[in-house]
Amino acid sequence: MKLQTDPAAGTGxxxxxxxxxxxxxxxxxxxxATFTAVPVRHPWRWxxxxxxxxxxxxxxxxxxTNPRFEWSVVGEYFTSQTLLDGLRLTLILTAVVMAAGxxxxxxxxxxxxxxxxxxxxxxxxxxxxxxxxxxLVQLIFWFNLAALYxxxxxxxxxxxxxxxxDANALITPFVAAVLGLGLNEAAYMAEIVRxxxxxxxxxxxxxxxxxxxxxxxxxxxxILPQAMRVIIPPTGNETISxxxxxxxxxxxxxxxxxYSSQIIYSRTFQTIPLLITASxxxxxxxxxxxxxxxxxxxxxxxxxxRNAPTSLSRRLLRNLTTFHAKPPSPATTDPKGGIR
Amino acid sequence: xxxxxSALGSATQDGSAGAATTVPMVKAENxxxxxxxxxxxxxxxxxxxxxxxxxxxxxxxxxxxxxxRCINHLEKVDGGRLMVDGELVGYRQKGxxxxxxxxxxxxxxxxxxxxxxxxxxxxxxxxxLENVMEAPLRVKRESKRSARExxxxxxxxxxxxxxxxxxxxxxxxxxxxxxxxARALAMKPKLMLFDEPTSALDPELVGxxxxxxxxxxxxxxxxxxxxxxxxxxxxVGDALVFMDGGVVVEFGHPRDVLTNPQHKRTQAFLSxxx
Numbered sequence: 001m002k003l004q005t006d007p008a009a010g011t012g013x014x015x016x017x018x019x020x021x022x023x024x025x026x027x028x029x030x031x032x033a034t035f036t037a038v039p040v041r042h043p044w045r046w047x048x049x050x051x052x053x054x055x056x057x058x059x060x061x062x063x064x065t066n067p068r069f070e071w072s073v074v075g076e077y078f079t080s081q082t083l084l085d086g087l088r089l090t091l092i093l094t095a096v097v098m099a100a101g102x103x104x105x106x107x108x109x110x111x112x113x114x115x116x117x118x119x120x121x122x123x124x125x126x127x128x129x130x131x132x133x134x135x136l137v138q139l140i141f142w143f144n145l146a147a148l149y150x151x152x153x154x155x156x157x158x159x160x161x162x163x164x165x166d167a168n169a170l171i172t173p174f175v176a177a178v179l180g181l182g183l184n185e186a187a188y189m190a191e192i193v194r195x196x197x198x199x200x201x202x203x204x205x206x207x208x209x210x211x212x213x214x215x216x217x218x219x220x221x222x223i224l225p226q227a228m229r230v231i232i233p234p235t236g237n238e239t240i241s242x243x244x245x246x247x248x249x250x251x252x253x254x255x256x257x258x259y260s261s262q263i264i265y266s267r268t269f270q271t272i273p274l275l276i277t278a279s280x281x282x283x284x285x286x287x288x289x290x291x292x293x294x295x296x297x298x299x300x301x302x303x304x305x306r307n308a309p310t311s312l313s314r315r316l317l318r319n320l321t322t323f324h325a326k327p328p329s330p331a332t333t334d335p336k337g338g339i340r
Numbered sequence: 341x342x343x344x345x346s347a348l349g350s351a352t353q354d355g356s357a358g359a360a361t362t363v364p365m366v367k368a369e370n371x372x373x374x375x376x377x378x379x380x381x382x383x384x385x386x387x388x389x390x391x392x393x394x395x396x397x398x399x400x401x402x403x404x405x406x407x408x409r410c411i412n413h414l415e416k417v418d419g420g421r422l423m424v425d426g427e428l429v430g431y432r433q434k435g436x437x438x439x440x441x442x443x444x445x446x447x448x449x450x451x452x453x454x455x456x457x458x459x460x461x462x463x464x465x466x467x468x469l470e471n472v473m474e475a476p477l478r479v480k481r482e483s484k485r486s487a488r489e490x491x492x493x494x495x496x497x498x499x500x501x502x503x504x505x506x507x508x509x510x511x512x513x514x515x516x517x518x519x520x521x522a523r524a525l526a527m528k529p530k531l532m533l534f535d536e537p538t539s540a541l542d543p544e545l546v547g548x549x550x551x552x553x554x555x556x557x558x559x560x561x562x563x564x565x566x567x568x569x570x571x572x573x574x575x576v577g578d579a580l581v582f583m584d585g586g587v588v589v590e591f592g593h594p595r596d597v598l599t600n601p602q603h604k605r606t607q608a609f610l611s612x613x614x
Binding site: 201203204206207208209210211212213214215217221222225226 | 412414443444447448450451453454455457459461462463464465474475478479520523524527
């Protein structure tokens with residue numbers, strides 16, 4: 001009350017003084033000393049919502065009414081054995097490639113940060129080569145390795161050979177796919193892991209060294225677990241991206257999700273419906289992966305924040321509720337629906 | 341709190357009979373350190389006897405923290421020799437050359453030297469007890485049971501028995517620093533280095549950390565403490581070293597140096613901090 005009346009009196013000008021008096025009367029009518037805070041209004045949001053709603057309605061309308069989408073075909077093939085086999089191979093390929101990429105990426109990142117110039121240079125060269133050439137070219141290259149080296153052997157360099165293998169038999173389309181995608185992914189993962197390792201405070205290394213821990217143990221026990229918090233979100237992105245990138249293997253005739261739908265539409269000429277079918281599957285799996293990623297991120301943020309980060313759905317809910325929220329009255333402060 | 345005379349005797353480097361009988365815990369001979377073209381340490385000579393508490397004071401940039409970090413080889417010495425308990429730190433001497441030790445050998449040496457940092461540097465992904473148990477488990481390969489027993493006892497000793505399951509960010513600064521002290525003690529060090537252990541703390545929390553350090557000194561731990569807490573230096577310290585510009589400006593018993601500083605630079609510094 002004091003704060004409210006003082007500035008009005010302080011200005012000392014007749015007009016303000018009169019308003020001040022009126023204001024005082026008004027606040028007096030609200031009986032208590034509490035004032036209601038009113039958040040900023042956003043009328044243009046409603047205009048934007050209306051605009052987007054109209055566009056969305058148009059889109060849904062054309063998708064449903066245009067007969068050339070052939071939704072019945074989508075329904076027919078959605079759970080067909082060919083597509084499910086393709087989906088399974090896509091999932092396996094994604095898992096194998098990401099596992100290989102992460103494992104090799106961690107090794108490359110540690111090499112890259114090594115004080116040994118040979119190790120660091122070798123990792124740098126690897127990243128330069130595999131990140132600097134198109135992954136499609138790399139896939140085709142590994143697929144055609146037999147043209148370059150018809151036979152692969154294991155032995156002493158420049159000396160006797162112990163095992164000799166036929167490259168054509170060894171490099172199946174699936175092996176070429178794992179090599180092409182995995183070696184490429186390792187280059188990207190190496191950079192992600194390096195950023196994660198470098199994000200950990202130097203004091204952590206000093207503290208563990210001072211305790212007598214050796215470099216590799218410090219890396220494994222202290223640095224990497226903390227780096228995970230920085231490494232996991234982009235790794236999730238890489239995994240989701242890889243799920244779709246695996247569709248490139250259709251060019252080397254690996255029977256993944258896309259290749260399976262291509263097999264069907266090359267026979268039936270129902271190109272669009274089958275591409276939509278495959279896309280729905282991709283979308284479904286990426287959606288699931290997004291939620292998995294959120295869950296893993298929350299687990300690894302342990303010890304970095306006092307409050308556990310909220311899930312996507314809760315954030316969404318909170319944003320929606322604050323949008324509709326009535327101005328909170330300070331008298332009945334609700335701990336959850338605070339002023340945001 | 342023992343034999344402050346040995347500290348004073350060694351300061352003059354006169355090799356008096358008192359200093360000669362025991363091997364000094366820390367002995368620095370003309371220690372030099374530079375970061376690029378910047379000379380941080382310009383020839384430090386210092387001896388710290390076993391069971392002695394030596395306080396390093398001085399303005400920021402005087403090289404006191406760098407010198408402390410040289411003692412456990414977190415910084416490499418560029419010239420001179422640094423010895424802990426009669427053994428060279430981080431190097432092996434052959435003739436007049438010093439060969440740097442391997443990671444494994446340096447790590448083995450560091451086990452004997454505990455260090456407490458200004459910014460605590462607790463492992464944030466581990467609980468207080470896990471922080472204390474980590475090095476005994478992984479470095480000394482102790483059994484989980486004995487590491488746990490001692491971890492619990494150490495946390496009790498620093499007054500944090502009830503906080504063993506808390507993560508560092510759930511603890512106050514003073515509590516974190518006390519866990520850090522317990523973590524260093526878990527390796528049973530013969531020397532403890534404190535790098536401005538109370539500088540990052542709220543004034544209210546300084547006391548609880550100093551209490552633990554005072555108790556440690558009473559138990560006879562050899563300690564080198566970089567600090568701005570002149571009260572602690574006066575009360576607990578056996579020797580006080582005033583550093584400025586990479587050299588030891590003044591050395592003596594804390595009571596003498598603090599009440600009757602000889603050097604102009606020391607007088608100017610103390611007039612501002614006391």
